[in-house]
Amino acid sequence: MQTFIDILSSIFIIFGTFFFFVGVVGLIRMPDVFSRMHATTKCDTMGAGLIYFGLIIWQGMTFTTLNIVLILVFIWITNPTAAHYIAKSAYVLKLKNETLEESNL
Amino acid sequence: MVLTVIIVCTILLLLMTFVGLFRAYVGPTAADRMVAINMITTKVTTIIVMIALVTAQELYVSVALVYALIGFVTTIGVSRYLMKGKLD
Numbered sequence: 001m002q003t004f005i006d007i008l009s010s011i012f013i014i015f016g017t018f019f020f021f022v023g024v025v026g027l028i029r030m031p032d033v034f035s036r037m038h039a040t041t042k043c044d045t046m047g048a049g050l051i052y053f054g055l056i057i058w059q060g061m062t063f064t065t066l067n068i069v070l071i072l073v074f075i076w077i078t079n080p081t082a083a084h085y086i087a088k089s090a091y092v093l094k095l096k097n098e099t100l101e102e103s104n105l
Numbered sequence: 106m107v108l109t110v111i112i113v114c115t116i117l118l119l120l121m122t123f124v125g126l127f128r129a130y131v132g133p134t135a136a137d138r139m140v141a142i143n144m145i146t147t148k149v150t151t152i153i154v155m156i157a158l159v160t161a162q163e164l165y166v167s168v169a170l171v172y173a174l175i176g177f178v179t180t181i182g183v184s185r186y187l188m189k190g191k192l193d
Contacts, residue, residue: 020148
């Protein structure tokens, strides 16, 4: 039983690290702000969820597990919200710059 | 076995954090830098939790929670300042 829990937890943690790696590759290679955000936010949320889930399985039911679940719920709520707000800010900024250039022409 | 996996994954996440710092340094616009800083915050939170569980010092998990909170407030504040030019 302990070996099964170890193997399951290791698989979850390795897959979470893989998702983080895919997010970093998207952040470096993508050409635009919105594509970078598209790559980064989804991979970060998924990878953090997988890694925390693996740690929870490995740790068992303790008080620390409750704390980790709190962090996990917080990240799942705030990460898409922050990405949405950055996207709105970038869009408004781009629109403002374009209208400024047109008025200068 | 699982301790080795967690330590190796922590080192890999640390290297990825430095690669993300590259994008925060060269990013053409300010929104690129904000995306990179948001990603670095999530990664550092995960690294703090993994180190706390490996070294069996559970107090650091609360530090990770506070770090996630500060990162969210930073992202919202800087984005709002970029969008409106002021903070009220």
